[in-house]
Amino acid sequence: LGLDPDEFGIDADDPGAAELPPAPVLAVVGRPNVGKSTLVNRLIGRREAVVQDVPGVTRDRVAYDALWNGRRFVVVDTGGWEPDATGLQAAVAAQAEYAMRTADAVLLVVDATVGATATEEAAAKVLLRSQRPVLLAATKVDDDRLLADVADLWRLGLGEPHPVSGLHGRGSGDLLDKILQVLPETPRDDVGTGGGGPRRVALIGKPNVGKSSLLNRVAGEERSVVHDVAGTTVDPVDSLVELDGEIWRFVDTAGLRKRVKNAIGMEYYASLRTQAAIEAAEVALVLLDASQPVTEQDQRVISMVEEAGRALVIVFNKWDLVDEDRRLAMKRELERDFVRVRWAEHVNISALTGRSVHKIAPYMRRALESWDKRISTGVLNSWIGEVVAANPPPVRGGKQPKILFATQPRTRPPTFVLFTTGFLEAGYRRFLERRLREDFGFPGSPIRISVRVRE
Ligand code: GDP
Numbered sequence: 127l128g129l130d131p132d133e134f135g136i137d138a139d140d141p142g143a144a145e146l147p148p149a150p151v152l153a154v155v156g157r158p159n160v161g162k163s164t165l166v167n168r169l170i171g172r173r174e175a176v177v178q179d180v181p182g183v184t185r186d187r188v189a190y191d192a193l194w195n196g197r198r199f200v201v202v203d204t205g206g207w208e209p210d211a212t213g214l215q216a217a218v219a220a221q222a223e224y225a226m227r228t229a230d231a232v233l234l235v236v237d238a239t240v241g242a243t244a245t246e247e248a249a250a251k252v253l254l255r256s257q258r259p260v261l262l263a264a265t266k267v268d269d270d271r272l273l274a275d276v277a278d279l280w281r282l283g284l285g286e287p288h289p290v291s292g293l294h295g296r297g298s299g300d301l302l303d304k305i306l307q308v309l310p311e312t313p314r315d316d317v318g319t320g321g322g323g324p325r326r327v328a329l330i331g332k333p334n335v336g337k338s339s340l341l342n343r344v345a346g347e348e349r350s351v352v353h354d355v356a357g358t359t360v361d362p363v364d365s366l367v368e369l370d371g372e373i374w375r376f377v378d379t380a381g382l383r384k385r386v387k388n389a390i391g392m393e394y395y396a397s398l399r400t401q402a403a404i405e406a407a408e409v410a411l412v413l414l415d416a417s418q419p420v421t422e423q424d425q426r427v428i429s430m431v432e433e434a435g436r437a438l439v440i441v442f443n444k445w446d447l448v449d450e451d452r453r454l455a456m457k458r459e460l461e462r463d464f465v466r467v468r469w470a471e472h473v474n475i476s477a478l479t480g481r482s483v484h485k486i487a488p489y490m491r492r493a494l495e496s497w498d499k500r501i502s503t504g505v506l507n508s509w510i511g512e513v514v515a516a517n518p519p520p521v522r523g524g525k526q527p528k529i530l531f532a533t534q535p536r537t538r539p540p541t542f543v544l545f546t547t548g549f550l551e552a553g554y555r556r557f558l559e560r561r562l563r564e565d566f567g568f569p570g571s572p573i574r575i576s577v578r579v580r581e
């Protein structure tokens with residue numbers, strides 16, 4: 127047809143079609159200027175290295191596809207920012223922590239002309255706790271003269287240092303072979319397919335809304351650092367928490383525990399953490415400060431959850447500070463700012479007094495139930511038949527699109543595909559989503575509807 131589906135606000139993506147399987151992820155970490163980007167460009171086989179030579183230039187964290195010996199993997203360059211000198215150690219440690227959370231293997235890059243600094247030692251310490259394979263690359267080894275310095279890197283305890291020159295390519299084939307040896311064939315921990323164990327919760331929200339207070343309230347010091355339960359292994363950065371008679375796995379809570387808390391305060395890391403926690407979780411608890419007006423930052427966090435397709439519970443904390451005026455103002459804010467997530471449920475609590483904290487678990491269960499829910503094809507098609515008969519799709523270009531068939535190929539979140547004879551306007555798809563929710567519920571979960579045009 128030569129039409130751009132995006133122009134019509136249509137998601138032409140077909141969840142039923144054969145897709146490339148997800149590829150395992152290698153995260154590259156290291157201090158600024160050690161040569162990460164140059165090495166990444168080499169690993170992904172890009173000839174002209176796009177490297178910024180200006181110190182202090184910030185590059186965004188990016189993911190590249192790589193192919194070596196017929197195997198596909200993804201390289202994530204986590205570097206790029208330049209924190210001030212005092213924050214460097216914490217920053218690189220946070221970067222390593224993030225890499226561990228999100229990748230299948232981690233590559234620590236050290237500049238062989240400089241050797242291992244205190245920063246690399248701090249990063250190595252974090253990575254030693256990792257349950258993922260960790261590789262060590264000594265880069266800028268353009269010739270043999272540096273090999274003695276490379277051997278010194280054994281002391282980091284991360285195994286054999288691999289000498290490589292990102293600039294000239296020396297040693298990069300060996301490094302790639304090694305990377306493929308340690309990367310699993312398929313990515314670990316595919317959230318979308320589940321995998322048993324306690325359900326994973328992201329406790330998120332902008333600074334000072336009371337995340338640490340809530341975690342301490344529900345976990346208690348000892349419980350929050352329990353690592354094992356009934357045969358499940360849990361990352362040390364997670365906390366197992368008992369709520370309402372059930373164990374939940376709060377992911378990425380290391381930064382919320384007291385000691386670590388003020389070490390890393392920069393907004394950039396806060397947002398990386400939030401993103402990593404959402405990705406690792408099935409349901410997100412977004413905390414808002416009920417005593418203050420809703421801000422753009424609050425909305426941004428909520429959008430991140432929606433876009434990632436996770437179940438969502440909105441928690442208004444500090445309810446002990448809310449008076450009648452504030453309550454009314456909040457009602458207006460909800461109507462104005464939360465239109466996009468009208469499907470999300472709210473619970474009002476006080477982490478300080480403990481009020482209503484016990485109500486959180488039932489909301490999470492309900493949201494997860496929606497997130498897992500599947501409607502049978504038969505029920506779906508008789509439903510769509512009735513809805514369309516009463517409200518047919520608007521005519522486009524003189525033709526009325528027909529909906530031939532509907533199915534729900536996926537859950538987590540529920541995803542519906544409509545097979546049609548023509549494009550459906552975004553407005554009509556929103557109408558269908560509204561009706562789906564009216565008739566089948568799905569409180570607490572985003573849902574996706576995509577349209578597939580049959581010619
Ligand atoms: P990043 O900040 O860790 O991503 O580092 P870059 O990849 O931007 O490299 C920092 C500087 O080191 C640049 O000036 C590069 O040209 C230089 N560099 C990177 N890799 C090599 C290498 O293998 N050999 C030499 N001699 N210089 C390199």
Ligand code: GDP
Nearest residue numbers: 333334335336337338339443444445476477478
């Ligand atoms: P985080 O940055 O989101 O982890 O927030 P914190 O847990 O550190 O809390 C920030 C501040 O809000 C602290 O001074 C807490 O004592 C206070 N706080 C947290 N929860 C409540 C609450 O329910 N009521 C009141 N009044 N204060 C709270």
